[in-house]
Amino acid sequence: MSKQKLPILESEYNIRPARILKVRQLTLTEKLYEIGFPNGESLNHDPGQFVEVSIFGVGEAPISLASSPTRRGSFDLCVRNVGKVTAALHQLKAGDSIGIRGPFGRGFPVQEFVGNDLLIVAGGIGLVPLRSLIHYVLDNRREFGKVTILLGCRTPQNILFSDEIETWSSRLDLSFSCTVDKADPEWKGNVGVIASLIPGITLSRHTYAVVVGPPVMYRYVIAELLLKKIPAHRIILSLERHMKCGLGKCGHCQINNLYCCQDGPVFRYEQLRDLEEAFPR
Amino acid sequence: MRYVTIPADKMADYITALARRQKVVAPVEKGKGQFAFEPISEGREATLTYIPTILPPKKFFMPQYETLLEYDLHEGQKMQAVVELEEMVLFGVHTCDLAGIACLNTVFSDRPKDLNYLIRKNKIVIIGLECVAYCDEYASCALMNNHLPNGGYDLFLTPLGDRYIGHVNTYIGDSLVEEGGFFRDATGADFAALEEVRRRKREVFHDEVPIDLDEIPRIFAHSLRTTIWKEIGDRCLSCGNCTNVCPTCYCFDIVDKPNLDLKSGRRIRVWDSCQNERFAKIAGGESFRKERSSRKRHRFFRKFRYPVDRFGKFFCTGCGRCSRTCMARINLKETLAQLAREYV
Numbered sequence: 001m002s003k004q005k006l007p008i009l010e011s012e013y014n015i016r017p018a019r020i021l022k023v024r025q026l027t028l029t030e031k032l033y034e035i036g037f038p039n040g041e042s043l044n045h046d047p048g049q050f051v052e053v054s055i056f057g058v059g060e061a062p063i064s065l066a067s068s069p070t071r072r073g074s075f076d077l078c079v080r081n082v083g084k085v086t087a088a089l090h091q092l093k094a095g096d097s098i099g100i101r102g103p104f105g106r107g108f109p110v111q112e113f114v115g116n117d118l119l120i121v122a123g124g125i126g127l128v129p130l131r132s133l134i135h136y137v138l139d140n141r142r143e144f145g146k147v148t149i150l151l152g153c154r155t156p157q158n159i160l161f162s163d164e165i166e167t168w169s170s171r172l173d174l175s176f177s178c179t180v181d182k183a184d185p186e187w188k189g190n191v192g193v194i195a196s197l198i199p200g201i202t203l204s205r206h207t208y209a210v211v212v213g214p215p216v217m218y219r220y221v222i223a224e225l226l227l228k229k230i231p232a233h234r235i236i237l238s239l240e241r242h243m244k245c246g247l248g249k250c251g252h253c254q255i256n257n258l259y260c261c262q263d264g265p266v267f268r269y270e271q272l273r274d275l276e277e278a279f280p281r
Numbered sequence: 282m283r284y285v286t287i288p289a290d291k292m293a294d295y296i297t298a299l300a301r302r303q304k305v306v307a308p309v310e311k312g313k314g315q316f317a318f319e320p321i322s323e324g325r326e327a328t329l330t331y332i333p334t335i336l337p338p339k340k341f342f343m344p345q346y347e348t349l350l351e352y353d354l355h356e357g358q359k360m361q362a363v364v365e366l367e368e369m370v371l372f373g374v375h376t377c378d379l380a381g382i383a384c385l386n387t388v389f390s391d392r393p394k395d396l397n398y399l400i401r402k403n404k405i406v407i408i409g410l411e412c413v414a415y416c417d418e419y420a421s422c423a424l425m426n427n428h429l430p431n432g433g434y435d436l437f438l439t440p441l442g443d444r445y446i447g448h449v450n451t452y453i454g455d456s457l458v459e460e461g462g463f464f465r466d467a468t469g470a471d472f473a474a475l476e477e478v479r480r481r482k483r484e485v486f487h488d489e490v491p492i493d494l495d496e497i498p499r500i501f502a503h504s505l506r507t508t509i510w511k512e513i514g515d516r517c518l519s520c521g522n523c524t525n526v527c528p529t530c531y532c533f534d535i536v537d538k539p540n541l542d543l544k545s546g547r548r549i550r551v552w553d554s555c556q557n558e559r560f561a562k563i564a565g566g567e568s569f570r571k572e573r574s575s576r577k578r579h580r581f582f583r584k585f586r587y588p589v590d591r592f593g594k595f596f597c598t599g600c601g602r603c604s605r606t607c608m609a610r611i612n613l614k615e616t617l618a619q620l621a622r623e624y625v
């Protein structure tokens with residue numbers, strides 16, 4: 001009996017063939033992709049989950065779902081060009097094939113949000129997973145109370161989804177503010193870090209804060225939220241880690257005893273506050 | 282519950298007979314006091330008194346390089362997930378390594394299940410072998426309760442001087458001892474001799490580290506911020522040898538290996554190590570275990586703390602390989618003793 005290679009149909013590493021339906025350049029470094037499966041099937045994800053995007057010959061990368069599951073038949077991914085797989089994705093056009101594994105992880109607890117106010121705090125590319133939540137909330141708007149969105153970016157050029165932001169800021173059922181770290185001459189909005197927007201807002205006692213941004217942002221934003229008396233179990237965060245398998249096995253995404261890919265990427269601050277490895281020191 | 286015996290001077294012939302029928306992998310002497318599990322065709326190639334092999338049997342259960350998927354882009358996107366496997370008899374596995382295999386089984390059976398591992402493992406027949414003396418000063422198998430067999434084998438052999446007594450644990454084990462009429466059923470004298478071996482063993486195998494297994498969770502609950510991690514981190518070279526040789530380290534990377542035509546190729550999984558700095562680095566440049574001390578701490582916590590929370594068991598078998606291989610002489614028994622001194 002020598003070495004054998006057998007097919008396994010149920011392998012967790014199998015990928016679903018998918019097609020790029022549309023590509024839109026959002027900024028110098030970010031592109032938005034609309035992705036569909038050949039038979040028009042939906043992904044049926046939860047807002048806040050992610051997929052592994054596969055380009056054969058290059059590899060896989062974990063990418064957040066940027067659209068709401070309420071939209072059927074296709075989904076959005078927004079990709080920043082930073083390395084091998086993401087650069088290869090940036091080469092692709094509408095009609096090209098990619099592969100999808102997932103969705104993976106725990107998304108935002110949207111059922112728990114029902115009937116409550118939401119404060120959504122997005123830093124930079126953190127807006128991508130939050131867009132899936134924002135679209136979900138807007139598609140089910142009457143199920144939620146007051147919705148406030150705070151957005152922080154490095155410069156006005158880095159702002160993602162500027163057309164959508166335009167409509168969000170004009171909607172009466174949303175309160176929206178934006179700040180940039182560094183303004184340019186045309187910028188008329190706030191200047192300063194995102195945490196500085198929090199002291200000025202009034203929050204009800206039944207508010208959930210949902211925060212996604214670069215690792216360094218969390219400590220400052222959380223400190224302000226705690227000052228606003230939002231309890232740790234109502235502060236919801238999504239963390240980024242190096243990920244390979246998405247299955248709780250490869251070890252790359254571990255945060256102390258938690259696996260970001262399976263136990264997260266969405267966590268409550270309550271789960272993380274005592275973990276040495278949750279936030280950069 | 283069946284026990285059998287085989288004369289010691291017939292063992293090599295028995296292994297040869299096994300190897301005539303199927304692939305047999307056994308400990309082989311590599312010189313300089315080192316051993317490795319390697320395929321053999323004659324029983325005399327195997328060494329039945331050996332210290333833990335350079336790499337544990339993990340390399341057969343979770344090969345260092347393993348194809349997960351094959352793809353072909355010549356006409357559209359064709360792909361097939363695969364499992365690579367090979368039937369074999371793994372001969373002479375010590376109790377510490379049986380414990381290591383049990384840990385890997387736990388991880389890969391946990392949902393979502395890893396079919397590549399689970400399918401492959403079922404093709405491997407395991408014949409255990411008891412140590413009657415310590416391998417060397419690096420072992421802490423008694424601390425971890427792995428100096429005596431706790432299952433996980435088809436057949437388990439204990440040397441009794443002029444013969445071996447074998448515990449037949451599965452129906453595969455039953456067929457193993459049918460081979461060539463080498464075995465006969467054990468008698469009262471054999472059981473008495475086995476009892477005597479175990480009694481003497483209990484006298485010798487103990488107190489490798491001045492702590493109790495039960496105290497370890499408490500010690501680790503308090504050792505997150507100790508300076509011991511910095512001290513060993515300062516010496517560590519981040520070579521990753523300790524994780525490669527560890528029977529319970531299973532972290533991996535997934536990479537694509539295109540063929541020369543660039544249109545077809547394989548997606549493989551390859552061993553990775555949390556001791557490399559890039560292991561936990563993300564695209565924004567943030568590295569979540571930048572300091573060596575935090576990576577060293579992570580390795581110890583993955584043996585003595587996190588798996589206790591998650592799987593209810595320790596993931597150190599006490600085999601001593603990490604200490605034996607470390608160029609910086611970072612010694613697990615010493616580190617445990619140091620932690621214990623600080624916190625007990």
Ligand SMILES: Cc1cc2nc3c(=O)[nH]c(=O)nc-3n(C[C@H](O)[C@H](O)[C@H](O)COP(=O)(O)OP(=O)(O)OC[C@H]3O[C@@H](n4cnc5c(N)ncnc54)[C@H](O)[C@@H]3O)c2cc1C
Nearest residue numbers: 061062063064079080083084085086241242243562563564
């Ligand atoms: C849950 C989650 C959601 C994400 N969502 C998005 C998203 O919506 N849009 C987006 O543009 N990016 C997202 N990322 C980040 C994205 O996964 C990485 O940028 C990407 O994996 C880098 O791969 P690469 O091959 O292009 O880079 P590489 O050439 O492999 O490396 C470039 C840098 O990225 C780091 N890196 C490599 N692989 C990974 C990995 N698997 N995970 C994280 N960092 C890695 C490397 O350490 C290196 O610093 C997300 C990451 C996670 C964990």
Ligand code: SF4
Nearest residue numbers: 517518520521523607
């Ligand atoms: S073998 Fe020793 S030097 Fe190498 S990574 Fe492990 S502890 Fe560090």
Ligand code: SF4
Nearest residue numbers: 527597598600601603
């Ligand atoms: S940590 Fe060291 S002693 Fe423990 S199982 Fe791994 S290699 Fe063996």
Ligand code: FES
Nearest residue numbers: 246249250251261
């Ligand atoms: S990505 Fe592999 S364990 Fe989480």
